[in-house]
Amino acid sequence: MAPAQELPPETEAEPLGDAADKSRVTVVGSGNWGSVAAKLIASNTLRLPSFHDEVRMWVFEEILPSGEKLTDVINSTNENVKYLPGIKLGNNVVADPDLENAVKDANMLVFVTPHQFMEGICKRLVGKVKEGMEAISLIKGMEVKMEGPCMISSLISEQLGINCCVLMGANIANEIAVEKFSEATVGYRENRDIAEKWVQLFSTSYFMVSPVQDVEGVELCGTLKNVVAIAAGFVDGLEMGNNTKAAIMRIGLREMKAFSKLLFPSVKDTTFFESCGVADLITTCLGGRNRKVAEAFAKNGGKRSFDELEAEMLQGQKLQGVSTARELYEVLSHRGWLELFPLFATVHEISTGRLPPSAIVEYSEHKPNFSLVQGSAQYC
Ligand SMILES: NC(=O)c1ccc[n+]([C@@H]2O[C@H](COP(=O)([O-])OP(=O)(O)OC[C@H]3O[C@@H](n4cnc5c(N)ncnc54)[C@H](O)[C@@H]3O)[C@@H](O)[C@H]2O)c1
Numbered sequence: 001m002a003p004a005q006e007l008p009p010e011t012e013a014e015p016l017g018d019a020a021d022k023s024r025v026t027v028v029g030s031g032n033w034g035s036v037a038a039k040l041i042a043s044n045t046l047r048l049p050s051f052h053d054e055v056r057m058w059v060f061e062e063i064l065p066s067g068e069k070l071t072d073v074i075n076s077t078n079e080n081v082k083y084l085p086g087i088k089l090g091n092n093v094v095a096d097p098d099l100e101n102a103v104k105d106a107n108m109l110v111f112v113t114p115h116q117f118m119e120g121i122c123k124r125l126v127g128k129v130k131e132g133m134e135a136i137s138l139i140k141g142m143e144v145k146m147e148g149p150c151m152i153s154s155l156i157s158e159q160l161g162i163n164c165c166v167l168m169g170a171n172i173a174n175e176i177a178v179e180k181f182s183e184a185t186v187g188y189r190e191n192r193d194i195a196e197k198w199v200q201l202f203s204t205s206y207f208m209v210s211p212v213q214d215v216e217g218v219e220l221c222g223t224l225k226n227v228v229a230i231a232a233g234f235v236d237g238l239e240m241g242n243n244t245k246a247a248i249m250r251i252g253l254r255e256m257k258a259f260s261k262l263l264f265p266s267v268k269d270t271t272f273f274e275s276c277g278v279a280d281l282i283t284t285c286l287g288g289r290n291r292k293v294a295e296a297f298a299k300n301g302g303k304r305s306f307d308e309l310e311a312e313m314l315q316g317q318k319l320q321g322v323s324t325a326r327e328l329y330e331v332l333s334h335r336g337w338l339e340l341f342p343l344f345a346t347v348h349e350i351s352t353g354r355l356p357p358s359a360i361v362e363y364s365e366h367k368p369n370f371s372l373v374q375g376s377a378q379y380c
Pocket residue numbers: 029030031032033034035059060061062083112113114115117138139140141171172173174316317318319320
């Protein structure tokens with residue numbers, strides 16, 4: 001049962017100003033979670049006087065089997081028929097296929113695309129966003145560069161010169177779409193007022209959001225748990241049972257925490273107990289798309305590739321865990337940390353066919369020794 005939740009006050013956070021003082025929100029991305037995020041936000045911009053009602057949503061244009069453009073269909077039916085069929089987004093959501101046009105009047109940007117597209121999107125937005133723009137990333141994943149791993153919020157901040165918070169949590173989009181109760185965590189750097197504004201924009205009676213001053217910890221939780229979910233899927237595909245899955249989740253959580261703290265010593269232990277931490281790990285290992293496709297991979301004895309299974313099972317939605325495992329593996333090999341993170345390393349080796357799916361439980365003799373690693377890592 002959803003606990004009764006007090007919504008953030010409408011008038012205390014910001015006084016009712018004239019139209020010029022109101023914030024305008026654009027959602028960059030329109031997949032499964034992007035569409036649900038637009039729905040949550042649109043219900044709040046109508047309710048809260050400090051926001052303009054309209055929410056722009058940038059849509060990567062696609063032609064549907066009917067021959068119609070996805071944006072036209074979203075704007076005429078108020079539904080994202082491809083990525084979130086059957087759910088009304090709110091009449092104040094306007095789909096826009098032109099990225100520059102979609103962001104030009106906004107002063108709050110919500111980034112929610114699969115992570116592999118973000119570098120290209122940021123390049124297109126350089127010099128195109130308003131001064132004082134605030135951003136939030138709902139994206140799980142990282143970019144690996146020569147200098148080291150780069151979290152998506154840092155990529156956004158550095159390329160666009162803007163502050164960027166993150167929102168992560170136990171949030172399987174289809175469940176939030178039908179208004180089942182869940183929680184999420186907003187990670188922020190310094191400005192608590194901005195964090196509160198994001199909390200206000202996302203919170204509803206069925207979506208409870210809490211702020212935490214730990215951007216890297218929150219973002220790494222959201223990113224790394226997808227790799228553990230792939231491992232959980234292998235266990236399910238091999239029908240190893242609940243004890244084994246719980247063990248994999250525990251080992252995965254330990255590696256998530258150790259990796260996050262090696263990379264960013266400022267990451268807080270308490271972050272792993274927020275919705276973005278253990279709760280997201282549990283829901284993703286029980287129900288997410290990474291688990292589901294990894295289960296099919298293991299059932300097929302690793303003979304059908306993840307690319308093939310993704311195309312067949314996800315209808316255009318993207319897997320994040322396999323690419324994150326590859327990126328993580330690059331970081332681990334580059335730093336000589338492979339033996340410290342046997343679960344993460346094994347997930348990549350199974351995904352690429354170097355090891356059979358059964359190898360997921362065959363590495364326990366390697367006892368990670370984090371004291372071997374000197375100092376903290378470099379990152380962008
Ligand atoms: N779906 C969930 O339950 C969920 C929950 C929490 C977080 N997330 C995260 O949210 C992010 C977005 O996921 P999603 O579920 O909204 O997307 P999705 O996987 O459902 O859809 C893929 C999206 O990518 C777009 N796309 C395809 N090619 C593109 C290109 N070349 N350039 C730009 N966009 C392109 C598609 O149009 C579509 O909007 C991911 O980082 C994901 O990990 C998802």
